[in-house]
């Protein structure tokens with residue numbers, strides 16, 4: 001196992017018809033790392049997440065988990081869907097219990113129930129266990145989706161814009177909770193977002209994708225802010241605006257006109273940048289563990 | 298507001314019924330007795346001519362007979378003289394038998410077609426040809442091959458309730474939201490658990506709506522089928538009473554057919570409501 005990154009994506013491409021949506025994707029995710037993917041609509045983010053989940057096959061390349069190629073979905077990788085995807089005919093408890101039973105089919109009913117209730121409690125829905133999803137607010141439903149994903153104690157969590165359908169207030173509370181839970185459980189997370197602030201709050205690394213078709217990874221931004229950051233004091237940290245400006249500048253300008261002919265661009269080793277440290281010039285590719293990983297692979 | 302609307306609707310319903318009964322009553326009053334009739338001719342014409350009485354029974358007569366049928370629902374005086382209740386039980390047994398067989402075939406087959414686009418395309422031309430065939434057209438073939446009239450009636454019910462259920466099941470299964478299936482996939486749910494815990498509940502409202510249509514058609518067809526095969530059942534009762542020229546009994550049977558059909562539909566509607574989930 002040693003020597004392999006936890007997740008490693010190698011030369012991934014997806015082709016619909018003749019044109020690849022994205023191509024030559026290389027990146028790795030370490031254990032316990034929180035990675036966000038940012039890019040404009042249609043660049044293939046959901047496709048990448050589905051490939052990671054094993055729900056969709058890539059046209060080229062491979063995804064390795066612990067050195068083994070991913071083929072098909074697995075209980076090791078839990079997905080939090082954008083549209084919560086709860087079963088409307090089941091109560092909250094049954095929705096979570098359904099996942100728990102899938103993970104541990106031999107457990108007794110009482111044990112399953114206790115386990116499911118623990119995770120319903122974790123997302124603050126203890127009083128709503130017997131409600132149907134239709135009786136819950138959008139934020140509460142998304143919480144159930146999170147509880148369901150966490151309840152199977154996956155090795156990795158995949159989230160596709162989990163908060164995009166929520167109002168700002170609810171989104172903020174849920175971000176705080178996800179941050180707390182993921183740090184407590186040292187969860188490895190891959191998350192898609194459109195929200196720059198969300199990425200800075202949650203992610204250790206932010207992957208920037210250029211526009212599709214022929215999308216590639218332009219660079220990977222390392223979040224240099226302390227890990228115990230919180231939503232309320234985020235903006236007071238000196239790194240915050242540097243990272244934020246860097247991301248916004250990328251989304252507004254550079255994602256459209258990314259120059260792949262540039263001699264610096266090597267899809268196998270996407271540039272690691274640390275805009276938080278010293279503005280956009282600081283470049284730590286040479287000393288990056290990510291680079292070493294790819295060098296070894 | 299809603300309750301008052303309901304109340305007003307009920308008042309209008311009762312008024313319409315009363316008006317209808319009154320018209321019916323007046324329409325069947327008849328004319329005054331015809332005087333100076335040749336006695337020979339009067340005997341031929343019967344009561345219609347002699348007493349000026351209408352041949353068509355009035356509402357009082359029909360309702361009186363209806364009460365009689367209710368209190369003598371289960372008498373059995375041989376092949377051609379059984380209570381309405383017994384005839385109904387024969388008909389219901391045939392309908393439920395054919396309907397049950399259709400469920401047993403339509404559910405698994407509908408699942409297969411709904412889940413497999415290949416089977417859907419492969420079987421579709423057959424359905425297109427078989428669906429528009431009147432169920433009664435199968436009757437001679439059924440009688441010839443099965444050689445038993447009671448079973449043939451069940452077969453006809455089976456055929457006519459099959460299509461709505463089959464097509465609705467296939468449609469419901471094919472239309473199950475992809476995200477629910479994806480949840481099942483990421484949880485590595487086995488095929489049987491997926492079928493019973495995810496697909497079946499998701500498609501249940503559509504499937505049961507198909508069953509509701511089916512039972513309605515089956516109840517329509519059973520009357521015609523029993524008129525053809527004879528022997529027992531509410532359809533045979535209607536035919537038999539027509540041959541006896543007892544219009545009162547025919548009207549009674551029509552009333553009962555309508556009421557039972559309504560009850561069957563209400564039961565299925567209740568079941569549909571039971572499995573419908575709000576999103």
Ligand SMILES: Nc1ncnc2c1ncn2[C@@H]1O[C@H](COP(=O)(O)OP(=O)(O)OP(=O)(O)O)[C@@H](O)[C@H]1O
Pocket residue numbers: 016021040041042043044045046047048212
């Ligand atoms: N089944 C399909 N057939 C053809 N093209 C497809 C199919 N699915 C997706 N695409 C194309 O692939 C591209 C990427 O889709 P994807 O859903 O991954 O984008 P995304 O980055 O998640 O976008 P968004 O931010 O809007 O969710 C889109 O341009 C879409 O048109």
Ligand SMILES: [Mg+2]
Pocket residue numbers: 045046047160
């Ligand atoms: Mg998407």
